[in-house]
Amino acid sequence: MPLGVWTYTGLPFSNAPSTLQQGAEIRVEGIGFHPPGSEKPLLQDINMSLPANSLGLVMGRSGSGKTTLLQVLAGLTEQTSGHIRILRGAAAAADSGDTAILQQSFAAAQTASGQHGGAPSSNGVSPAVSSGSSGGHANGAETSTGANGAAAVVVRPGLTVEERMQQVGLVFQFPERHFLGEDLMQELTFTWPRLTQYWGERQALSARMQQVLEAVGLQDIPLHVQPWALSGGQQRRLALAIQLVRQPALLLLDEPLAGLDWEARQEVVTIFRKLKEQCTVLVVSHDLAEIAPLVDCAWRMRTGGTCEPVSWPPMDLAGLEQ
Ligand SMILES: Nc1ncnc2c1ncn2[C@@H]1O[C@H](COP(=O)(O)OP(=O)(O)OP(=O)(O)O)[C@@H](O)[C@H]1O
Numbered sequence: 614m615p616l617g618v619w620t621y622t623g624l625p626f627s628n629a630p631s632t633l634q635q636g637a638e639i640r641v642e643g644i645g646f647h648p649p650g651s652e653k654p655l656l657q658d659i660n661m662s663l664p665a666n667s668l669g670l671v672m673g674r675s676g677s678g679k680t681t682l683l684q685v686l687a688g689l690t691e692q693t694s695g696h697i698r699i700l701r702g703a704a705a706a707a708d709s710g711d712t713a714i715l716q717q718s719f720a721a722a723q724t725a726s727g728q729h730g731g732a733p734s735s736n737g738v739s740p741a742v743s744s745g746s747s748g749g750h751a752n753g754a755e756t757s758t759g760a761n762g763a764a765a766v767v768v769r770p771g772l773t774v775e776e777r778m779q780q781v782g783l784v785f786q787f788p789e790r791h792f793l794g795e796d797l798m799q800e801l802t803f804t805w806p807r808l809t810q811y812w813g814e815r816q817a818l819s820a821r822m823q824q825v826l827e828a829v830g831l832q833d834i835p836l837h838v839q840p841w842a843l844s845g846g847q848q849r850r851l852a853l854a855i856q857l858v859r860q861p862a863l864l865l866l867d868e869p870l871a872g873l874d875w876e877a878r879q880e881v882v883t884i885f886r887k888l889k890e891q892c893t894v895l896v897v898s899h900d901l902a903e904i905a906p907l908v909d910c911a912w913r914m915r916t917g918g919t920c921e922p923v924s925w926p927p928m929d930l931a932g933l934e935q
Pocket of ligand 1: 678
């Protein structure tokens with residue numbers, strides 16, 4: 614499958630099938646990043662696990678490496694150690710040894726392919742025959758057909774940077790500073806593929822655009838309006854819409870409330886409540902008062918690029934902010 618078309622944000626357009634509508638479990642395992650020329654590593658042995666459709670929070674002092682971590686997760690920077698996995702369905706089950714989910718996944722795959730076979734064995738490897746397709750489990754695991762025709766769950770070690778760029782969306786801090794389109798239509802479609810071979814992709818995107826605009830509450834703004842004529846909150850919602858149209862499995866938000874007034878912050882937080890239904894979300898933020906009620910799991914980054922889990926919900930939110 615060809616790699617997607619590159620966008621102005623550095624994110625290639627996803628050629629992933631439109632079945633990627635739900636969040637996935639995210640595993641960050643032993644991620645380290647030590648760029649050449651830097652005396653010390655910027656990230657060290659980062660471990661995180663985000664359940665599907667959860668919202669994770671990363672906090673920490675300035676310079677502790679939060680943005681660097683997001684860049685690695687989004688595939689803009691390649692880590693020097695560790696790996697990142699996006700697990701769906703059978704992949705998550707195989708990884709955790711959950712044979713019940715595996716059995717359901719294989720039953721669904723067999724029904725879809727019109728084939729029948731035995732149940733998965735207790736080690737999670739199915740003796741059943743499948744079509745050999747991925748069965749919708751993009752990355753992390755897939756069903757494959759062996760030489761004897763038997764299907765097995767193959768858990769892949771980690772995502773390449775290209776795969777991350779396709780499956781992870783990143784909304785930068787102050788995303789409105791990166792707007793390039795002369796109107797909303799241009800801004801929303803700027804990253805869409807233009808070559809004839811991607812016509813099907815464009816059609817799928819057009820079909821999703823209206824839904825996404827409604828989800829972020831911008832459906833009543835005419836598409837000929839200039840992006841800079843929008844309010845601060847509307848601009849942030851536009852930046853979210855641009856990423857949501859791509860249907861990322863993981864959405865990364867870097868200080869999404871920074872620089873917004875009270876009203877705009879409320880607008881954006883309201884959208885975050887709904888975001889979790891569509892994808893798994895990881896937010897870097899200092900604005901704990903607004904974000905805290907939405908958070909399912911949290912980590913604190915320390916100077917030197919280490920990361921530790923924070924018990925959630927916290928006993929004392931004010932103390933956490935210090
Ligand atoms: N490619 C690089 N090479 C060397 N140092 C880098 C590189 N990229 C970032 N840094 C340094 O890594 C450190 C972490 O930066 P990062 O922006 O990730 O921190 P942060 O926690 O997001 O900070 P803030 O909250 O201020 O945004 C900083 O000291 C930064 O100067």
